[in-house]
Amino acid sequence: MKTTSKIIKEIIFGHVGACIVLLCIVPVFFTAYGLYRGFEIKVEQISDPSDEEDLIVVGFSQLGSESGWRSAHTASIQQALTKDAGYFLIFNNARQMQDNQIKAIRSFISQRVDYIVFAPVIEDGWDTVLLEAKNAKIPVIVTDRKVNVQDDSLYTAWIGMDAKEEGKKAGKWLESYLEQEQRQTEEINIVVLKGTVGSTAEIGRTKGFAEIAARHRNWNILESVTAEFTANKAKEVMRDMLRRYPEMDVLISQNDDMTIGAIDAMQEAGISFGEEGDITIISFDATRDALELVKEGRINVDVECNPVQGTYVNEIIQKLENGESVQKYYVVEEKVFTKENVAEFLKDRKY
Numbered sequence: 001m002k003t004t005s006k007i008i009k010e011i012i013f014g015h016v017g018a019c020i021v022l023l024c025i026v027p028v029f030f031t032a033y034g035l036y037r038g039f040e041i042k043v044e045q046i047s048d049p050s051d052e053e054d055l056i057v058v059g060f061s062q063l064g065s066e067s068g069w070r071s072a073h074t075a076s077i078q079q080a081l082t083k084d085a086g087y088f089l090i091f092n093n094a095r096q097m098q099d100n101q102i103k104a105i106r107s108f109i110s111q112r113v114d115y116i117v118f119a120p121v122i123e124d125g126w127d128t129v130l131l132e133a134k135n136a137k138i139p140v141i142v143t144d145r146k147v148n149v150q151d152d153s154l155y156t157a158w159i160g161m162d163a164k165e166e167g168k169k170a171g172k173w174l175e176s177y178l179e180q181e182q183r184q185t186e187e188i189n190i191v192v193l194k195g196t197v198g199s200t201a202e203i204g205r206t207k208g209f210a211e212i213a214a215r216h217r218n219w220n221i222l223e224s225v226t227a228e229f230t231a232n233k234a235k236e237v238m239r240d241m242l243r244r245y246p247e248m249d250v251l252i253s254q255n256d257d258m259t260i261g262a263i264d265a266m267q268e269a270g271i272s273f274g275e276e277g278d279i280t281i282i283s284f285d286a287t288r289d290a291l292e293l294v295k296e297g298r299i300n301v302d303v304e305c306n307p308v309q310g311t312y313v314n315e316i317i318q319k320l321e322n323g324e325s326v327q328k329y330y331v332v333e334e335k336v337f338t339k340e341n342v343a344e345f346l347k348d349r350k351y
Contacts, residue, residue, distance in 0.1 A: 054086070055083065055086060055087060055088040056086055056087050056088070056114050056115065056317060056321065057087075057088045057090070057111075057112075057113045057114045057115075058081055058087055058088070058089050058090070058113060058114065058115045058116075058117055058317070059090045059092070059104070059105070059107070059108030059111070059113040059115070059116050059117070060077055060078075060081070060089060060090065060091050060092065060116075060117045060118065061092040061094055061101045061104040061105060061108075061116075061117075061118040061119070062074050062077075062091070062092065062093055062094065062118075062119055063094050063096060063101065063118075063119045063120065063121040063144075063145070064093060064094060064095050064096040064121070065093060065095075066096060066228070066229050066230055066257070067229055067230070067255060067256070067257040067285070067287075068256070068257065068287045068288075068289065068351065069255065069256065069257075069285045069287055069305065069307050069351070070307075071351075072287070072307040072308070072350075072351030073119065073143070073144060073307035073309060074091075075351075076307055076308045076309055076310035076311075077117065077143070077309065077310040077313055078091065078310070079310055080310030080311055080313055080314040081310065081313065081314060085314065090108065090111070090113065092104040092107075094121060096121055096196075097121065098120075098121050098122060098125055101118060101120065101121060102125075102126075102129045104118075105118065105129050105130075105132075105133065106129060106132065108133075108138070109132055109133055109136050109138060112136070112138075113138060114138070115138065115139050115140075115141065115317055115320075116133055116138055116139070116140045116141070117140075117141045117142075117143060117313055118140070118141075118142065118143070119142075119143045119144040119145055120142065120144075120145050120146070120147050120200075121145075121196065121199065122145075122196065122198040122199055123145065123146055123147055123148040123198060123199070123200060123203070124148050124198065126147045126148075126149055126154070127149050127150060127151070127154065130147070130149060130154035130155060131151075131154060133154075134153070134154055139156040139320060140154070140155040140156055141155070141156055141157050141158075141159065141313055141316055141317075142155050142157070142158040142159070142160075143158075143159045143160060143309050143312075143313065144159070144160045144161075144200070144307075144309065145160065145199055145200035145201065146158060146160065146200045152328070156316070156320070156326065157316050157326050157327065157328060157329070157330065158328065158329050158330065159309045159312040159313065159316075159330040159332065160200065160309070160330075160331070160332065161201075161305050161306060161331065161332055161334055162204070162331050162334075163200050163201045163203065163204020163205050163208070163305075164204040164205070164207050164208040164211075165204075165208060166201075166204065166205055166208060166284060166303045166304075166305060166334065167204060167205035167206065167207060167208020167209040167210070167211070167212075168208040168209070168211060168212055169208075169303050169336050170205070170208070170209050170212075170252060170282045170284070170301070170303050171208065171209045171211070171212025171213060172212060173282065173301050173303075173336060173338075174188075174212075174250065174280075174282065175212065175215075175216075177280070177300070177301075184218075185218065186218060187218050187220060188216070188218055188219045188220065188249050188250060189220050189222050189245065189247045189248050189249045189250070190213070190219060190220065190221045190222060190248075190249065190250040190251075190252060191221075191222050191223055191224075191225075191241050191245060191248050191250070191251055191252070192206070192209070192221060192223070192224040192225070192252040192253075192254070193225065193226075193227045193234055193237060193238070193251065193252065193253045193254060193258045193259075193262060194206060194224055194225065194226045194227070194254055195226065195227075195228065195229040195254045195255055195258070196226070196228055196229055197226050199229075201229075201254060201255070201284070201305065202226070202254060205254050205284060206224065206254075209252060222245045222247075222248065223241065223244075223245070225237055225241070227253075227258045227261070227262075229254070229255050229257060229258060230257055230258065230261070231257045231258065231260050231261035231264075232261060233258070233261065234253065234257070234258035234259070234260075234261030234262050234265075235261035235262065235264045235265045236261075236265075237262075238251075238261065238262040238265035238266065239265045239268070239269070242265060242266065242269050242271060248279055249278075249279065249280065250279065250280045250281075250282065251273075251279055251280070251281050251282065252282050253281065253282070253283050253284070254284050255283070255284050255285045255305075256283050256284070256285040256286070256287045256289065256290035256302065257285075259281060259283040259290060259293075259299060260289065260290070260293075262281075263281075263293070263298065263299075266279065273298065274293075274296075274297050274298040274299060274300060275297035275298075275300060275339065276297065280300050281298070281299045281300050281301075282300060282301050282302075282303070283299050283301070283302045283303070284302065284303045284304075284305055285302070285303075285304070285305045286302045286303070286304035286305065286335070286337050287351055288346070288349040288350075288351060290302050291337055291342050291345070291346050291349060292346070294337050294338065294339060294342045295339060295342050295343060295346060297339055300338070301336060301337065301338050302336075302337045302342075303334070303336050303337075304334040304335045304336065304337065305334060306332040306333060306334050307351060308332070308351075309332060312330050312332070316330075
């Protein structure tokens with residue numbers, strides 16, 4: 001038979017043991033839960049939550065923040081879809097990962113938002129999640145880059161640029177420039193820094209420029225290589241291109257961030273570029289920093305890709321709210337900037 005003192009000890013130490021076990025298990029549980037939560041998609045509510053039921057709820061998934069152009073694109077939509085304008089905006093940064101965007105769109109569907117807006121990181125792979133949005137009767141507005149889907153009714157409208165036309169503009173400018181320099185019969189050696197492979201801008205700009213280049217047997221595209229639309233990657237890639245192709249005459253860089261990275265590499269190597277240099281630079285996007293370099297003659301030409309698309313998103317939503325029909329495709333206005341015309345636009349450039 002157990003003595004009273006033994007029974008008391010068992011009770012005390014039994015509870016203490018249980019507490020020790022709990023103290024060990026609970027932190028592990030919360031740590032594991034925190035790690036699990038760390039893999040979830042972060043969805044940021046831009047507008048201040050409100051009890052007002054008349055706000056239009058919009059879920060916006062941005063593909064990332066890889067460039068100054070992308071930041072301007074994000075800001076344009078955030079500034080258009082404010083609470084004062086009648087919106088409650090839920091924002092997601094997908095950090096260049098399609099899986100993150102798909103999870104974000106599914107999150108928007110589960111929250112029963114009124115509209116979904118997204119800028120797709122690549123064109124393919126959207127059919128399933130967009131069908132889910134269609135079945136939930138949530139209109140989808142695609143911005144900037146396009147989606148390649150079997151059924152176009154999976155999205156309501158697309159807003160963006162004609163990337164192929166941008167590529168053709170770059171090629172036509174080079175034609176005119178070489179003629180002006182009386183170099184139209186010379187062998188012209190070209191390197192292309194491409195953006196994210198499979199993105200609308202990469203596909204269109206590559207095809208558009210190639211279409212013009214095909215007219216000229218003396219235009220030699222030495223290599224087309226991706227630098228993922230980032231300055232750091234472009235600097236690394238350009239160092240390699242300069243070592244491998246000392247005969248390079250022209251650099252086609254498919255966005256301004258890559259151009260700036262490539263310029264850093266050329267400066268390191270002591271290679272001259274721009275209007276007075278050995279390498280002619282053709283860039284895309286026309287961000288303010290790059291246009292300053294156009295003004296200085298360090299970039300020869302910059303083909304605009306207009307990020308200000310928020311007003312189009314607002315216009316489409318308001319029409320749908322009023323029961324009006326909308327266009328399927330909206331192409332934003334874009335220009336070509338050289339040293340001759342850049343000054344008049346630079347003073348009002350906000351991005």
